[in-house]
Amino acid sequence: MNEAAITLDGWYVLHDFRTMDWASWKLISKEERQEAVEEFMAFLDKLQQADENKTGSHAFYTVVGQKADFMLMTLRPTMDELQQLEAEFNKLTIADYTIPAYSYVSVVELSNYLAGESNEDPYQNPYVRGRLYPELPRSQYVCFYPMDKKREGDDNWYMLDMDRRKELMRSHGMIGRGYAGKVKQIISGSVGFDDYEWGVTLFSDDVLQFKKLVYEMRFDEVSARYGVFGSFFVGTLLEGDKKVEFFNV
């Protein structure tokens, strides 16, 4: 049997994509809308509190295009907490005016492909902890897509031996490194949790860097031969006054 990579697993992640039912939203009174927005803002403040206490993290972005209107991404130490947050959101008045568009369930993951030999407990390493329990940045743009590694005929990632996969991942990492400081990536594993094997979430202040990075990776063997991709979502940060303005009609 082939050797599975050993993963380090961090916070659980829910990407929740919603479309606004603007027609229904316009039918209620201005006061009712204001109350619903205030209630939602209080919910977002509570999420922000968790970010500050480092007991979780979240990101709130619009989505450009017809796939959804906004994305709420939440990270928590347990799947149970994610479920509770999702239920809490669904019970808010604003949720009555949203239509579920897409969701993705995963857990932040680091593999051992490029890890050196060490006797220390990686879960105690501050760098590793920063990656597994990330404080999501407030970058201007987000990009999310799910992906698989192919299992077809001769192109089967899961039939490659460990050394070959290490070699390929090294090349992948080298391309990624060229985007240091420009794009922050969060890779979350979703085998057994959702329809694809990983969720890829990218953050940047320059939206064009998503296109450049994803395009450059397409030529790298890991993506060129083995990458299978789901839908792409791209959006802009909702922060400060923009959060409330978004719901103005």
Ligand code: VOV
């Ligand atoms: C911003 C750039 C960037 C950088 C620096 C980077 C580096 C690295 C390293 C060093 C490693 C391996 C160790 C680990 O950390 O797990 C990975 C791992 C992974 N990556 Fe990556 N990746 C990036 C970016 C990046 C992108 C844009 C994509 C999407 C691919 C594309 O074609 O659209 C991606 C995918 C992945 C996946 C699915 C995995 C897990 C694969 C597995 O089989 O386990 N990744 N990645």
